Amino acid sequence: MNEKILKLMERGTKILGSKYAIMGGAMTWISESNLTSALSNAGLFGVLASGAMDGNSLREEIIATQQKTGKNFGVNIITMNPKINDLIDVCGERKVSHVILAGGIPEKGTIEKIHSYGSQAMAFAPSQSIAKRLFKQGIDALIIEGSEAGGHVGPLSTMILIQDILLNLNEYPIFVAGGILRGELVAGLLKIGAAGCQLGTVFACCKESIAHENFKKAYFRASGRNAVLPVQLDKKFNIAPVRALENIATEEFVQKQREVLQKFERGEVAANNGRLSLEHFWAGSLRRAVREGDTDRGSLMSGQIVELIKEEKSIQEIIDQILKEAESVLD
Numbered sequence: 001m002n003e004k005i006l007k008l009m010e011r012g013t014k015i016l017g018s019k020y021a022i023m024g025g026a027m028t029w030i031s032e033s034n035l036t037s038a039l040s041n042a043g044l045f046g047v048l049a050s051g052a053m054d055g056n057s058l059r060e061e062i063i064a065t066q067q068k069t070g071k072n073f074g075v076n077i078i079t080m081n082p083k084i085n086d087l088i089d090v091c092g093e094r095k096v097s098h099v100i101l102a103g104g105i106p107e108k109g110t111i112e113k114i115h116s117y118g119s120q121a122m123a124f125a126p127s128q129s130i131a132k133r134l135f136k137q138g139i140d141a142l143i144i145e146g147s148e149a150g151g152h153v154g155p156l157s158t159m160i161l162i163q164d165i166l167l168n169l170n171e172y173p174i175f176v177a178g179g180i181l182r183g184e185l186v187a188g189l190l191k192i193g194a195a196g197c198q199l200g201t202v203f204a205c206c207k208e209s210i211a212h213e214n215f216k217k218a219y220f221r222a223s224g225r226n227a228v229l230p231v232q233l234d235k236k237f238n239i240a241p242v243r244a245l246e247n248i249a250t251e252e253f254v255q256k257q258r259e260v261l262q263k264f265e266r267g268e269v270a271a272n273n274g275r276l277s278l279e280h281f282w283a284g285s286l287r288r289a290v291r292e293g294d295t296d297r298g299s300l301m302s303g304q305i306v307e308l309i310k311e312e313k314s315i316q317e318i319i320d321q322i323l324k325e326a327e328s329v330l331d
C-alpha cells in the first residue's frame, strides 16, 4: 500500500529524514512544539516557527519538541530577526537537523554557519536566478512558495514558479508550497521533479493545532476569495504582502501602514524600521487571533486553499487522504 507514492517521495524523504516528503510549513504562534512534533510523529516533516523569538525562548521550544518526538524536524528562522546568529547557535547546540531560512534571501555566511553545525540549510527562492545563486552558495534544498499561500508571500503564483524554477532546475531538490492539498496534485508535482511539498493553512486548523477554536471556525466558514492581500498604499514604500482572511485587522493594517508611511515621508523613521514595525503589527495581530481567538481584530493569515478546508481533521486523516488520492493517479 502507498508503495508508488512512497517511491516518488524518496528524493525528498532522503533529504528530510522523514517517512513522507511533505513538510508542515512553519506558522508563527501555531507551529509550536505540539503541532511540530505531531507532524513529525505522523511521518511528515514538522517545522517549528521561531518568529520573533530570542535564543532562550527558541531553546525552550526545541527542547519541548524533542521531548515529544525523536523524529527529525526543522526550525524556521526569519532572516531579518536581529537575533539570527543566536538562533542558529541554539539550533546547532540542540542538533536540529534542518534550519529553514525565510523572509529574505540568506547570506552565504548564514548558510555556512548552519553547515558548521552539521545541519542542513533550506531557504525560499522567489526567482530562478536567486534559486541558482542559493544552490551555488551551498543551500541543501529550496522551497518555492506561490502567492496563493497564507502569510507573507511573493508576487508570483505557484504555477509560474513551478515552470520557471522547478522545471528548469530539476537537478536540485525543490519543495513546492502554496495552494496544495489534494494528493493527485502532490503526485503530479513529484512526477515532474519536485522533491516534495509544503502545506501550511490546512495544518493551522487541524486537530493537533493549538490555534483557538474561533480561529479554526473562521477558516471553515471562509472561502478562498476571502483570503486577500492588503492594499499597498505607496509603491516607493515596499511592504511585504501578507495573505489573510479579510476582517477589521485588514483595515487596521492599512491605517497602520498610512501612519508609518507619513512618518517615513517626514523623515521620522527609516524605511527598514518602518517595515519592521509593520512586521510587528502582523505578529501581534496573529497572536491575538491564534491564542486569544479574536477573529475580528486579530490576523487570520490564510492561503486560498481555505476554499477546500471545511472541517477539523487530524494530521493522520489529512495524510491518509493525500496518500490515497496520490495513489489513485499513479499506475
Ligand SMILES: Cc1cc2nc3c(=O)[nH]c(=O)nc-3n(C[C@H](O)[C@H](O)[C@H](O)COP(=O)(O)O)c2cc1C
Pocket (backbone or CB within 6 Å): 024, 025, 026, 027, 028, 030, 049, 051, 076, 102, 103, 145, 148, 149, 150, 151, 152, 177, 178, 179, 180, 198, 199, 200, 201, 202, 204, 300, 301, 302, 303, 304, 305
Ligand atoms: C497562519 C500562517 C502563518 C505563517 N507563518 C509563517 C512563518 O512564520 N514563516 C514562514 O516561513 N512561513 C509562514 N507561513 C507560510 C507556511 O509555512 C506555508 O509555506 C504556507 O502556508 C503554504 O501554503 P498554503 O497555506 O497554501 O498551504 C505561514 C502561513 C500561515 C497560514
